[in-house]
Amino acid sequence: MMTKRLAPPAWIFSHRNDPNDRRLEDCLSQQAADYAGANIVLLGYPEDEGVRRNKGRTGAAQAPDAIRQQLYKLVVPEHFAPALFDLGNTYGDGSLEEVHRRHQDIVEAVLRDGKVLITLGGGNDLSYPDCAGLAAVESDLLAFNIDAHFDVRTDQPRNSGTPYRQLLEEKLLLPENFAEIAYEPFAASETYLRFLREAGVQCTPREVVQREGIAVACHPQLAKEVRAIFWGLDMDVANGAIAPGVSAVNPGGLGYQDLIDLSRLAGSDPRTRIFEITEVNPEYDTDARTCRLAAMVIWHFLDAFNTQFKEINRV
Numbered sequence: 001m002m003t004k005r006l007a008p009p010a011w012i013f014s015h016r017n018d019p020n021d022r023r024l025e026d027c028l029s030q031q032a033a034d035y036a037g038a039n040i041v042l043l044g045y046p047e048d049e050g051v052r053r054n055k056g057r058t059g060a061a062q063a064p065d066a067i068r069q070q071l072y073k074l075v076v077p078e079h080f081a082p083a084l085f086d087l088g089n090t091y092g093d094g095s096l097e098e099v100h101r102r103h104q105d106i107v108e109a110v111l112r113d114g115k116v117l118i119t120l121g122g123g124n125d126l127s128y129p130d131c132a133g134l135a136a137v138e139s140d141l142l143a144f145n146i147d148a149h150f151d152v153r154t155d156q157p158r159n160s161g162t163p164y165r166q167l168l169e170e171k172l173l174l175p176e177n178f179a180e181i182a183y184e185p186f187a188a189s190e191t192y193l194r195f196l197r198e199a200g201v202q203c204t205p206r207e208v209v210q211r212e213g214i215a216v217a218c219h220p221q222l223a224k225e226v227r228a229i230f231w232g233l234d235m236d237v238a239n240g241a242i243a244p245g246v247s248a249v250n251p252g253g254l255g256y257q258d259l260i261d262l263s264r265l266a267g268s269d270p271r272t273r274i275f276e277i278t279e280v281n282p283e284y285d286t287d288a289r290t291c292r293l294a295a296m297v298i299w300h301f302l303d304a305f306n307t308q309f310k311e312i313n314r315v
Contacts, residue, residue, distance in 0.1 A: 005088040005106070008044070012069040024299075025072035028084050038085035039309065040302070041115045044068070045103055046089050048247075049096045050125030051279075053159035056247045059283030063291070064089055064120040066282040070295035077303040081315040084302075085115075096158065100129040107133030111273055116305070118298060121278030123247065124151055127232045128163035130276050135172040138228040138273065142177050142221050143167070146262060147234035148184040148206070148250050150192045160247070160279075168199065175199040179221050181214075182206040182237050184252055206237070206252060214261045228273045231266045233259075235279050235294060243293055245285025256293070263297045267304030270312060275301055 013025050029038070044064025052058050068086070087110070090103040107130055110117050119130055124147070131143055145151060145164055152168070153161040164180075167173040179202040188205075196203050202220055209217045222229075236246040239253035254262075266272050280294050309315070 006091055007088045008068055008086055009065060012065050012072060014073045016073075022076045023072060024074055024076055024084070027076050027080060028072065028086055030086050030088070034083070035085055037083050038115060039082035040084050040118060040305065041110050042068075042084070042086045042118045042120065043106060043110065044089035044120045045122035045126045047092050047096070047099055047121070047126070048123045049099075050123040050158065050160035051247050053096070053157065054123075054153075054155070054161045056160060057281065057284065059281040060121060060123050060247055060279055061092070062282045063122060063280040066288070066291045067120050067277070067280060067294045067298075070288060070291045071298055074295060074299050077299070077306050079310070080302070080306050081313070082302075082306060082309050096125065100125070104129035104133040104136075107274070108136050111137040116272060117274045118301070119274060119276045121276070121280070123160035124232070124234050124278040125158060125160040125163050126276060126278050127151070128158065128166050130232070130274050131163070131167050131230050132170075132172050134228060134230050134273055135167075140226050141173075141228040141230060142179075142224065142226050143173050143230040143232070144179050144181055144218065144221065145232050145234070146181045146237050147232070148182070148187050148237050148248070148253065149234070150180055150183060150188060150196060152192050152195060175201045177221065177224065177226065178202070179204065179218065181217055182209045182254055184250065186252075206254060210254065210258060214258060215265055218265060222269065227271060229266070229269060229271045230274045230276070231272065232276045232278065233262065233297070235277060235290060238293065243290045245281050245283070245290035247279045247281050249284070259293070259297050260300050263301040264304040267301035268308050270308055
């Protein structure tokens with residue numbers, strides 16, 4: 001953990017300190033001595049240069065700490081056994097490519113240490129260094145992009161719309177082990193849809209996900225015997241009524257229960273190594289609605305992880 005990082009600011013903590021009402025901040029550590037014993041590590045990516053390059057509305061760089069502020073005030077899941085550690089934020093100085101390399105180095109180090117990683121974007125270009133870091137540690141992997149968009153643009157230089165094209169072209173992801181889940185047909189280029197289908201990528205539109213359920217949509221991939229899973233959740237996959245604060249607001253989208261079902265599916269699978277949330281944009285949020293939603297998604301991930309963790313470790 002020698003790569004330069006920024007600690008979360010003090011304002012994200014509520015400091016309630018009520019022993020009868022424990023919050024996640026009460027069971028969280030940021031002390032270096034506690035890192036070795038941690039099971040779950042949080043890492044922020046306060047960067048939206050990729051969104052700017054993709055001609056989107058910037059502001060997602062503020063999201064990691066804004067999400068933390070809402071997350072850490074939530075109560076501790078019942079009988080919570082895993083150790084939770086906040087590693088802070090990737091240092092954002094330099095070009096987007098330099099920040100990606102810096103972030104990927106941290107991801108690799110955390111994963112090699114055997115931790116499960118929750119990453120908070122930032123733009124969806126985060127999926128490239130996150131998934132590339134996982135591929136460097138474990139090549140036998142699945143990846144899910146839960147997103148209104150495919151993010152397989154051919155743009156140069158890289159941006160928030162290119163991460164999965166980069167991963168596929170660099171052969172860090174096998175197309176047959178990759179799924180585009182809940183894409184919106186009105187946001188899906190015919191050219192990119194054809195590219196994905198011809199490559200052998202599973203592409204499931206949002207209407208099918210809502211009709212059949214997220215578990216059914218993900219089953220063709222989850223039924224495979226692999227050692228690691230990456231989950232990339234772009235919050236613009238959610239309906240704009242519950243997630244107004246995103247880089248590209250969605251008039252359609254998934255509902256609250258769809259997102260909770262997804263997070264619990266990810267948290268309950270012992271093969272999950274990275275759970276990533278991107279494109280929350282506090283500048284356009286209303287009453288922190290989207291940040292609160294992202295926090296609740298993470299809370300349910302932690303709760304589901306807790307259940308399988310205790311079963312595996314007989315806690």
